[in-house]
Amino acid sequence: MKKHKWLFICVAVLFSAVTYSSSVLADTDNQDQSTDQTTQTTESSTVQSSDETTDSSTATSSDTGEAPTAEDDQVVKQVIHVQKIISSEQLNNQGSKVEKQSGVNGAQFVVYDVTDILQKMDTNGKQVDQIESQLKERVKKLSKDQLKQVVAGETKTVDQQEGVFEFTAEGPANQKKAYYIVNESSPENISNSEDILLLTPASNENGEILSDVWVYPKSEASQPKEEVKKIVSTGVKKNFFQHICDFFTHLFSKE
Numbered sequence: 001m002k003k004h005k006w007l008f009i010c011v012a013v014l015f016s017a018v019t020y021s022s023s024v025l026a027d028t029d030n031q032d033q034s035t036d037q038t039t040q041t042t043e044s045s046t047v048q049s050s051d052e053t054t055d056s057s058t059a060t061s062s063d064t065g066e067a068p069t070a071e072d073d074q075v076v077k078q079v080i081h082v083q084k085i086i087s088s089e090q091l092n093n094q095g096s097k098v099e100k101q102s103g104v105n106g107a108q109f110v111v112y113d114v115t116d117i118l119q120k121m122d123t124n125g126k127q128v129d130q131i132e133s134q135l136k137e138r139v140k141k142l143s144k145d146q147l148k149q150v151v152a153g154e155t156k157t158v159d160q161q162e163g164v165f166e167f168t169a170e171g172p173a174n175q176k177k178a179y180y181i182v183n184e185s186s187p188e189n190i191s192n193s194e195d196i197l198l199l200t201p202a203s204n205e206n207g208e209i210l211s212d213v214w215v216y217p218k219s220e221a222s223q224p225k226e227e228v229k230k231i232v233s234t235g236v237k238k239n240f241f242q243h244i245c246d247f248f249t250h251l252f253s254k255e
Helices: 002-064 115-119 128-140 240-254
Strands: 075-083 108-113 148-154 156-158 161-172 177-185 196-200 212-215
Touching: 075 196, 115 128, 115 177, 128 177, 128 196, 148 161, 161 177, 161 196, 196 212
Parallel strands: 075 212
Antiparallel strands: 075 161, 108 148, 108 177, 156 161, 177 196
């Protein structure tokens, strides 16, 4: 009887152990499956998020125009109008046309391209007028043989404007070019204008690029000198008494 009792107890204990082990293994499998599903879900979310981010970044890049814009790539063509005027003051016209200016025809101008000298300068943080002033001082120290001449001409009447000389400047919108404008000769009694350094493309005070740029080099007129005519007497000078003698001699000679 006791043997049967102990046998029953052993069987019960063994059955309990087996049941417990099976339960633990089942829970472990469920946890592993749950972990795998979570990992797959996370990976799927990550891939989707990455794709959406890439698409969004591409769209944003397209919208903001990280590639060079058409404005940066376009070639700007400007007509430079140089009008030699009689004035004691330099006009501050910012490239715009000033009406009713009295110009001087017959003045000779030469234009040099000095862009290569500009490219060697440190222009960071400098205003346009500062760059023009410093570049002009450098160019003035060079001989004409060291400069690249691009055009030369004479001032004349253009569209009812006297004293105008024109040339064309062309280049990329995002790259500055430099021109050195020299007045080589002027009509009589008219002074030569001061040399001008012009950066293109030129813009107005609002930053808008101009299609026509007007430059007004000043000059001064001087009054022609009057010639003083001198009467030069010829022959021998005679005194008062000699003139009286000549008078009576001439008078009696007639009788």
